[in-house]
Amino acid sequence: MFDNVWLIPLFPLIGFLINGFLGKKIKNEAIIGGIGTLAIFGSFLVSCGILIEMISRGPENRVFEKVLFPWIHAGNFKADMAFLLDPLSVVMIMVVTGVGSLIHLYSIGYMHGEEGFYRFFAYLNLFCMSMLLLVLGNNMLVMFIGWEGVGLCSYLLIGYYFHKKSAGDAAKKAFVMNRVGDFGFLVGLFTLYWWLGDNANVWTINFMEIKKAAHLLPYGGVVTVATLCFFVGATGKSAQIPLFTWLPDAMEGPTPVSALIHAATMVTAGVYMIGRMSFVFIKSPDTMMVIAVVGAATAIFAATIGTAQNDIKRVLAYSTVSQLGFMFLAMGTGAFAAGIFHLMTHAFFKACLFLGSGSVIHAMHYALHHAHSHDDAQDMRNMGGLRKSMPITFITFLVSTIAISGIPGFSGFFSKDEILWQAFSNPYHGGLNIVLWGIGAVAACFTAFYMFRLVFMTFYGESRINPKAKSHLHESPLVITIPLMVLGFLAAVGGYIGLPKLVGDLFGGIPNYFEQWLEPVFEQAQEYGHHYAQSGGHHNVALEWGLMGASVVIALVGITIAFTMYVKNTELPGKFTSTFPALHRAVYNKWYIDELYDFLFVNPCKAFGNFLWKGFDVLVVDGIVNGVAAVVKGWSSAFRYTETGYVHNYAFVMAAGTVAILGYYIFR
Amino acid sequence: MLSLHHYLILSGILFSIGAMGVLIRRNAIVIFMCVELMLNAVNLTFIAFSRYLGNIDGQIFVFFVMTVAAAEAAVGLALMIAFYKNRESIDVEDINLMKL
């Protein structure tokens, strides 16, 4: 089965080619959607086969590389088109193909009747292929193909409604911000490759070879530089401070896209990349600290913005940014397995949430359309009380919300709690650990608050929808609700494969399967970590219970606040905004980050470009060039007056010249 | 006794007068005649040298110069007629087509 790993990206590629080239002729939505969905489902089946085989193998036997063909060979630089299978990549392909299949299925219903239906599925398949290349690549360059490929697909899919200017802008913004990250990725790659080659004579970009040579790398120094560069790449792709602003804008794309790309898979690429190169990252304590701090900061920062948004998808987008912050917090504190675990559970519940919101939007859109209303179908202020008309959507949405809020028993609890605990207890950042935990906890509180705010505003209370449209509201078709149910189920139970040791012990020593599974991947990193770990950390059972309790309480506090503000006492939000208008405006306008970036980068760049063009290129360079020409021309026209055009003058000059020359030779 | 110098000096004087005529006159035909004058001055030198060096080549050369002068006269005068037809003038100041 391992040998067939190339099939995994191949299926979506075939799907892409068929839909891309023939889709316009096929026209039948069922066939197009079927091809797209089957392609990724085929990959899912292969992935399952690989997972089963990998489980059956011993932990020491789980790394497998498959070289397809040599790609770029130049001198000592070798990059093959090759795939790497290990527990980490298997987790990722399972998530990508599994969630991907469901979202493809969902899209058949959601995109029904859209112009360019085939285009959508082609892009979606292309995205899956790129993402699979990203996670399967056995060297940084194949990863980079996927890395840029998903960026491309993200661009294409955000710009799917290209006739809307906002969609075009958002697409461009996403791609450019990702490019900033790619720049970091490339420089990091160069640094690592050059240093290893120059100092250790290991010329490679292959992950496994780097892993073998990782002991040659120093702690800090050049590794800090390289890993920080890589981290810049990760912030671009995973929407962390300072490159996060593209993700909320990316909601311009169709909702399944938001679910698949901007929640479940692509944005987690940064987390995956850090996990893939954990053995390098951990060698730089400074980078780890930066990652943790940036992760925590993003988590709280995005969460605050999420509390004031009214667009249902934007709330979810900021929630995604915030959750990704949690993952980076985990990575930065050395809790790699926990980070990947949260990645997986997040994929379940966030995909479910997005798809659920999509279902709501779908219904709203339909209803408003039939009522000939021009209200915004995504604005929560136009919703309310939807739980009666859309029960399935409501239940799955609620389950996922509970999961993301961190209520015990649901998947989000296990993963988030693991992260918070490790942030607190891992021995890398000394006193900072408690601060990180604190920030994380507050962010979790905000999470619970804005998610339940979302649920309450959408599904509870009185309906604020246009009365004419109300009768048109109804539950979405099966093709939409089935993925919701599956994902809701996973969001509920997905966490049980990674029970915390503490909880597992209660039930007769159930191990943390997930951590065990990933242990071979992160073993080496943990070893390097011990090199500079401080005083063993705080492994105290009572403390762990305490913190777990604290995080549950925090979540409940958030939910309670939301309940008070949006169900019990609905004037409260209004009062709040009128009490702190400046704060509300700042939060509502996303702390004016976009404006700040425009002011700091975009406008100066444009002005500078304009200056270079009009000021330097045209005035200086061309000025010099044309100036030289003008000087020559000026002299020529001055000398032109000697050429009178009269034969006489020529004859005269000729005679005088002849006389002068002869005279010179005769009388000298 | 007549020497070569006499002839040469005479030739020089004639040549200078011819040159001056070319330079100061504006009538193309007069200029043309001045050129003929200069040619003749040169012819005189040729023949004088031929005589005093006892070499017949100089006279043969004069012969050719005359031929060329004749051809020149034919073409030059034709040009003047053509020009006159166009401009009603043969003043060299009016020959200014090439002037910018």
Place this chain on the structure above:
Amino acid sequence: MPEILFFSLVAGVAIISSILVVAMRNPINCALSLIMTFFCMATLYVMLDAPFMAATQVIVYAGAIMVLIVFVIMLLNMRTETSKNYVHGVLVSSIVAVLTLFVISGFLSKSPLTGATGDMTPELVTKVGHVELIGKAMFSQFLLPFEITSILLLVAIVGSVILAKRKL
């Protein structure tokens, strides 16, 4: 001595008539002065033992070329030039002309005035005849240039016909 006297006379006439060529306002007068100069030249040729060249000078120059020029002058019906358009740059041109003379005399005074000598003496000319001497040289040693000259003349004929005929 009489030779020098005669030479001075002829040279004087030649110089005066050539000055007239430059100075006269009416082109016809110029032409007539030029013919006078040509005759003086022919006389000098005779004095230099070149009777055939003298004859050619009279026939070709004074006869053919000058007739042509006079014809053209009359054909174009040219009047006496007005004073305004008569001359220009007399002073500068005169200086150049004087300088030219100066340079020529300088050259004469410095140059040894020698060249390839031949065996043609006045005695030989009288004995054999000038025409025969020239004819022999022309049709043996200088045959090719002679032929080229004939082509030149042909071209000149064609050219002048076309030029005079077509409107430029």
Place this chain on the structure above:
Amino acid sequence: MDYILSLITFIPLAGVLLLLVMPRNNAMLRGVALGVSLVTFIVSIGLICEFKTIADYQFVENIPWIKAGSFQMNYHVGIDGISLWLVILTTFIMPIAILSTWTAVEEKVKEYMICLLLLQVGMLGAFISLDLFLFYIFWELMLIPMYFIIGIWGGKNRVYAAVKFFIYTMVGSLLMLVAIMYVYFKAGAGDFDITRFYSIGLDPATQTWLFLAFALAFAIKVPMFPLHTWLPDAHTEAPTAGSVILAAVLLKMGTYGFVRFAIPLFPDATARFTPLIATLSVIGIVYASLVAMMQEDVKKLVAYSSVAHLGFVMIGVFALNQQGIAGGMLQMINHGISTGALFLIVGFIYERRHTRLITDFGGLSKQMPIFATIFMIVTFSSIGLPGTNGFVGEFLVLLGGFESKLRVWTIIASSGVILSAVYMLWMFQRVMFGELSNPKNQLLKDLNVREIVIMVPLIVMIFVMGIYPKPFIDRMIPSIDKLIIQAKKTQVAQLVVPASVIDNAAAVVASPSAEHAVPAAGTASPDMPDGHSILPAGHPAGESK
């Protein structure tokens, strides 16, 4: 097969003669020109088949041509891995260029086609010349048809552009001619064979001046900042085919000139001027990108993007290691394909709307889906998306630059990756996305068959070179190794030349490069460290004269 190079070069010339005697039937003239260029391309495929992956020159023809006393000039041609792909690129682009103005050029078709084919002769000749003088002849030969193509069939401001192009290039090439003569007299009696010149061992001071003369000629052609201003004008005014050829092939003359002549002929000067050239290239990349961003004319934007792309090539070439040069060479071909395609695309819409202003467009995607797809692929190729050709070249260039002593420069240059995305996508968005608001755009027709036929080979090449560039790189590597050895050998030798000969600055520049020669050249020159250690005993620099 012995004379295949001459065959390829002079088939277009035969075409020119054929066209000269043909009647003025436009369709027939176009057909013949296209046929000739296609035949040339097909014959040139034979080169790839017969090419052996070795460092030596192949398909060599060496026939004495002009001889006057000690002056001896040969018709000496041949190719190696470096010029092979450029020859193929030229023959590949030519039919496309001819097809591109199939309908756009209606006047003086005969002269137009003759100019194009003559241009091809010049370009091919310059790439295959191994005789410096022959190279110069072909170099100048290219200039004239291009001048006419811009000046006669160009846009509104064509005369200004053509004259600017001509004079810029001429200034450079005259200095180069002087330098060629100087090298020749330094080398002593004999022919203009470049391999002979490679080994004459000029002293560094002389090299400096000669290098500057050569570099100026090539830098103008590349064009490098700040000698680039002729390019936007020439591109904007030239007809589509002219722009395509200008971008795809003519600009490569500059970079090729550096690789083939300036660097191996003057290794010491190369080492000395590498920082300068790298600085100019980096400035060019950032500068051109920023300027491109603000352009209102699509064609000008593409022209400025050329400047940026060729900045990358220069960085790669002057990194002087396998990755850098291979990347630079690939980038040259890539740029030929992608930017050529971009100019074709601009030509398509210009033919339809007779405007190139970005603001006149918007929302074309809806009206022209095929066009949109092709445009997008080409745009991303130009941005350097992995999987397309642009990426491979750019990546290798940056990698090579990073490995060499040009690390800092490379990092700044890498920011061009971001900027290229900014200006290309912004332009793409403004042209293709948004509402189809302009009523004039609502009647636009999508690409016709001819236009699709033009684009398909380019698109195929974009992906082939992006996904499987190995055959391209493999054939270059031996020649590149040879070049590196040639360029580095003298640098090492120079280290032991007394400091009085070279000023200190040059020595400082040269010394780290010599140290880097060991790891950077890698397996290419295993003897290098030995050579380095033997040098102080009996250094060859003294005997090289």
